[in-house]
Amino acid sequence: xxxxxxCRECALNFESLPEKEKHNEDVxxxxxxxxxxxxxxxxxxxxxxxxxKLVHHCPVxxxxxxxxxxxxEHLVTSHPIRCLNNPLAQTSKEVVENYWKLLxxxxxxxxxxxxxxxxxxxxxxxxxxxxxxxxxxxxTYNHIRCYHHRRGNNIPLPAYEKYxxxxxxxxxxxxxxxxxxxxxxxxxxxxxxQPQEEDFDAIFLESFPF
Numbered sequence: 001x002x003x004x005x006x007c008r009e010c011a012l013n014f015e016s017l018p019e020k021e022k023h024n025e026d027v028x029x030x031x032x033x034x035x036x037x038x039x040x041x042x043x044x045x046x047x048x049x050x051x052x053k054l055v056h057h058c059p060v061x062x063x064x065x066x067x068x069x070x071x072x073e074h075l076v077t078s079h080p081i082r083c084l085n086n087p088l089a090q091t092s093k094e095v096v097e098n099y100w101k102l103l104x105x106x107x108x109x110x111x112x113x114x115x116x117x118x119x120x121x122x123x124x125x126x127x128x129x130x131x132x133x134x135x136x137x138x139x140t141y142n143h144i145r146c147y148h149h150r151r152g153n154n155i156p157l158p159a160y161e162k163y164x165x166x167x168x169x170x171x172x173x174x175x176x177x178x179x180x181x182x183x184x185x186x187x188x189x190x191x192x193x194q195p196q197e198e199d200f201d202a203i204f205l206e207s208f209p210f
Contacts, residue, residue: 003043008033008060009079009090011098031090037063055106059099060091068107069114069121075099076118120173128166129159137170141181 005014007023014020024030036043043062046054057064058071060079065071080089081096103111125140126133129148134140144163148155155163170178 003036003040006043008036008062009082009095010092011059011095028090029088033090034061037061051102051106055099055103059095068103068110069117072111072114073118073121120169123166124170124173128163129155137174137177138181141178142185145185 004017005020006012007014007020007028009028010023012023014023024032037058046062049057056066056068056071058075058079060075063074065074075096079091079096080086081091081093082089083093100111124137125135127140127143127148129144132140132143134143148163167178
């Protein structure tokens with residue numbers, strides 16, 4: 001096998017470059033695949049990889065992931081399945097389904113657990129007040145504190161209750177992280193001089209200095 005003659009979106013090998021280019025024009029609308037995450041030499045050895053090594057590599061770009069739920073998030077978001085509702089997506093359904101079968105065989109139950117963790121992590125990165133979504137929890141935290149929890153903001157009770165539910169969700173998912181970010185933000189910005197046990201939400205809502 002050769003990377004130059006292999007369609008990673010469809011898991012197909014071609015005899016010649018013109019044949020692959022025709023496939024690319026007919027099926028992928030001329031879409032140029034991103035450069036793979038492995039070398040030609042590594043690609044030639046894939047057939048000798050054991051299943052545990054295979055299951056930690058993206059089936060499309062061959063990127064390695066130590067944590068399975070990170071791989072699942074990458075696969076779902078970076079390689080959407082080509083279908084009638086999304087004809088410009090590039091990855092064939094068979095490539096993704098074959099990976100799910102391999103994952104279920106090698107690590108039974110990991111797919112459901114990883115999907116649950118990924119969805120829970122996605123909720124933690126979504127602002128509870130507005131549609132803003134950030135790639136990291138800290139960015140969502142900063143957005144909430146700097147945009148919504150400003151002095152003088154009149155936050156309706158239902159919206160604030162939604163924030164409290166988000167806060168409980170994040171605390172269950174990442175115990176202690178919000179308190180740590182609160183302390184770093186408040187003491188780092190000089191809102192309080194000395195560490196103390198405080199209602200940080202009240203501090204932000206009542207005395208945020210801008």
